[in-house]
Amino acid sequence: xxxxxxxxxxxxxxxxxxxxxxxxxxxxxxxxxxxxxxxxxxxxxxxxxxxxxxxxxxxxxxxxxxxxxxxxxxxxxxxxxxxxxxxxxxxxxxxxxxxxxxxxxxxxxxxxxxxxxxxxxxxxxxxxxxxxxxxxxxxxxxxxxxxxxxxxxxxxxxxxxxxxxxxxxxxxxxxxxxxxxxxxxxxxxxxxxxxxxxxxxxxxxxxxxxxxxxxxxxxxxxxxxxxxxxxxxxxxxxxxxxxxxxxxxxxxxxxxxxxxxxxxxxxxxxxxxxxxxxxxxxxxxxxxxxxxxxxxxxx
Numbered sequence: 001x002x003x004x005x006x007x008x009x010x011x012x013x014x015x016x017x018x019x020x021x022x023x024x025x026x027x028x029x030x031x032x033x034x035x036x037x038x039x040x041x042x043x044x045x046x047x048x049x050x051x052x053x054x055x056x057x058x059x060x061x062x063x064x065x066x067x068x069x070x071x072x073x074x075x076x077x078x079x080x081x082x083x084x085x086x087x088x089x090x091x092x093x094x095x096x097x098x099x100x101x102x103x104x105x106x107x108x109x110x111x112x113x114x115x116x117x118x119x120x121x122x123x124x125x126x127x128x129x130x131x132x133x134x135x136x137x138x139x140x141x142x143x144x145x146x147x148x149x150x151x152x153x154x155x156x157x158x159x160x161x162x163x164x165x166x167x168x169x170x171x172x173x174x175x176x177x178x179x180x181x182x183x184x185x186x187x188x189x190x191x192x193x194x195x196x197x198x199x200x201x202x203x204x205x206x207x208x209x210x211x212x213x214x215x216x217x218x219x220x221x222x223x224x225x226x227x228x229x230x231x232x233x234x235x236x237x238x239x240x241x242x243x244x245x246x247x248x249x250x251x252x253x254x255x256x257x258x259x260x261x262x263x264x265x266x267x268x269x270x271x272x273x274x275x276x277x278x279x280x281x282x283x284x285x286x287x288x289x290x291x292x293x294x295x296x297x298x299x
Contacts (some may be wrong), residue, residue, distance in 0.1 A: 018210025024218025128183030
């Protein structure tokens, strides 16, 4: 493990790193993923854009469940992995952060210029007039419209959704946009069946094109919206490093593969490289990095 951490630290010390993060980075903040060791099974498929916009019952079901799940996401705090990424960025070694997560924890940890590929749960958009408001404001309005609506939530999904029985859902009252008076409100996140805004994708590709290395953190790379950046980096000959618990769909492109808890690995990388971050990028770092298969760090 020490040799692998040294290899990862050496690559990061070269600078020019672009981070691509997924749900696995937020599990240590109490937000489970779907596919990793702490993944949760769900009875209902994720909400699609088509169902949300066309079916009032589906829209009511989403907001009733998300109203409860949002409170758990809002209470989540950045973990050691998020803080390590922010420290590496502050040291000038990480040039950009692309996240598939919608929890805003990279920004809360101190990272700047984060590209929230799939949007953020803490913002709400009106599909009629385009007005954007905070999720806190919507939460207050939903509480007022649904006095006494509460439930014990044992598990929240990565998208802020929870499981809730249909009887509770049927009693839930929705609210409309306060600006236009009749607009349909939607969390400012990319639902299944919806495309990531083209300008956001272009910005991410530009970051990858300029990177010395692409560091994937906590993503199985199952979803195309994130995997395409790994394929782009591989096509350009840019080093791809994957740190994730479990296999990913990008493993075949990885120059370095680390299978270990990110909250333990990333702080060790910070300890090794931040003290030397004043060196010119690449000083003392060179050569190819071998593929390494690593077992999880012992508890």
